[in-house]
Amino acid sequence: MRLRNVPGSREAIADSPLAINEPKELKGKWNEEFGNNNPIRIEIGMGKGKFITQLAMENPDINYVGIEKYSSVLIRAIEKCEDIEINNLRFIRMEAEYIQDVFEKDEVDRIYLNFSDPWPKDRHAKRRLTSKQFFERYDGILKKDGIVEFKTDNDLLFQFSLEQVPEAGWNLDKFTWDLHNDEEMVKGNVMTEYESKFSAMGNPIHKLIASR
Ligand code: SAH
Numbered sequence: 001m002r003l004r005n006v007p008g009s010r011e012a013i014a015d016s017p018l019a020i021n022e023p024k025e026l027k028g029k030w031n032e033e034f035g036n037n038n039p040i041r042i043e044i045g046m047g048k049g050k051f052i053t054q055l056a057m058e059n060p061d062i063n064y065v066g067i068e069k070y071s072s073v074l075i076r077a078i079e080k081c082e083d084i085e086i087n088n089l090r091f092i093r094m095e096a097e098y099i100q101d102v103f104e105k106d107e108v109d110r111i112y113l114n115f116s117d118p119w120p121k122d123r124h125a126k127r128r129l130t131s132k133q134f135f136e137r138y139d140g141i142l143k144k145d146g147i148v149e150f151k152t153d154n155d156l157l158f159q160f161s162l163e164q165v166p167e168a169g170w171n172l173d174k175f176t177w178d179l180h181n182d183e184e185m186v187k188g189n190v191m192t193e194y195e196s197k198f199s200a201m202g203n204p205i206h207k208l209i210a211s212r
Contacts, residue, residue, distance in 0.1 A: 049077025135168035
């Protein structure tokens with residue numbers, strides 16, 4: 001994600017009813033925030049939020065939380081929602097490493113990771129959102145039958161992720177190296193911002209689904 005400092009973005013986020021400023025206070029209480037007991041699905045590293053906003057509009061009986069570490073990007077997601085009536089979507093500006101401070105064990109039903117940062121250097125492997133260190137954190141918030149869905153066009157990151165799933169003690173339920181030409185896995189696919197951009201450049205999109 002190209003970063004520009006968007007002046008005033010922190011203030012605008014603090015003022016938006018969609019942005020949760022003290023997410024730790026909602027740990028174990030997200031159903032109260034949404035006012036129902038519907039399942040909660042999160043996207044970590046949502047960028048400008050096209051994917052999660054579309055899912056929230058299409059599935060009013062599911063609650064969505066988008067997580068992004070940069071306010072300059074998050075503000076774009078908030079702006080997208082300014083003119084629509086949407087009750088089942090919230091945003092958090094935070095570093096994903098601390099996800100267990102924000103969600104209780106079993107509180108999350110599904111985790112989406114889309115076009116996560118590749119962190120190509122070996123010594124940064126544990127920062128990748130599909131590293132076994134991150135799967136351990138997901139284990140601490142995800143329901144027993146919950147799943148992680150991951151998409152990327154990055155070959156090395158995808159290969160690494162395919163290996164980390166079993167190493168973390170998880171199951172690889174399904175995977176494809178060419179999502180858009182996989183008749184079964186592409187059903188209901190919602191494109192992310194990066195997915196549109198990279199597939200237009202001719203890059204095949206890879207996807208895996210993991211569970212415990
Ligand atoms: N999911 C979007 C954006 C992909 S770019 C899409 O597919 O279009 C990856 C995004 O993840 C960036 O906006 C980056 O700031 C965010 N991100 C990367 N690592 C993160 C982390 N550890 N915690 C929170 N956000 C993160």
